[in-house]
Amino acid sequence: MSICHILHFSPTGGVENVARLVGDAVAQTLGMEAVPCDLAAPHVSWPSFSAGDVILLAAPVYGGRIPGFLAERLEELRPLTNGRQIPAIALVVYGNRAFEDALLELADKATACGLLVMAGMSAVAEHSMCRSVAAGRPDAEDAAALRDFGRQAAEHLRAAPVSAPQLPGQRPYRQWQAMQIAPTASVACTACGLCASRCPAQAIDPAHPQTSDRERCILCMRCVKICPAHARALPAPVMAMLAEKLGPCLERRDAPALYL
Structure with a gap:
């Protein structure tokens, strides 16, 4: 059976919750097995990819960008694709402020790693630092929308070849630097x-x-x-x-x- 690989960078769980909703819908629509992979693990156990697989690549938004740490970690994905253009969906999850250039950056990074990005999504989850913002999300309303998006994206992948999606964002990406603090x-x-x-x-x-x-x-x-x-x-x-x-x-x- 082909696999929908749900690759998520989800230190606090919000991105994973969103990604599972979307990924499970994609897998069900395409008759695949949904298999998650935690890109936030200290040492990632990367899966192997086979013909017919698809990838859902999900990332949090930090200051309108994807985390620099994740961008570096995705370099490990490049040799695993063996030059194949694996169909993929790029998904960014943010804390109800804005996602700015993050989705475009994630898609660009995925493309550079050998993925064929055919769809993009944005979604909201509880803010990782200020948990009163978007508290309880994704909620039932989000879940219904995300499952529907997963089905639509899966049908879109099934209709390949299709043109690359027009994603919001600008190049060069916005400048952002993390605060020099730590818990x-x-x-x-x-x-x-x-x-x-x-x-x-x-x-x-x-x-x-x-x-x-x-x-x-x-x-x-x-x-x-x-x-x-x-x-x-x-x-x-x-x-x-x-x-x-x-x-x-x-x-x-x-x-x-x-x-x-």
């Missing part, structure tokens, strides 16, 4: 080491998990999300700044979009 732990930290073992960038020393290496940290917030003691957080002034900046995003509801 730290409170006295509630039990030094269990879970954060260190799951950090995509390996920015946390297992022997001293109370702090993170700012040079390596990509602010993906996985360590904050998975801490069983709820001991990790960004500094309070940073959270206050983010809450003020993202305040307008609380008052609107961005909808998923499909680009064919």
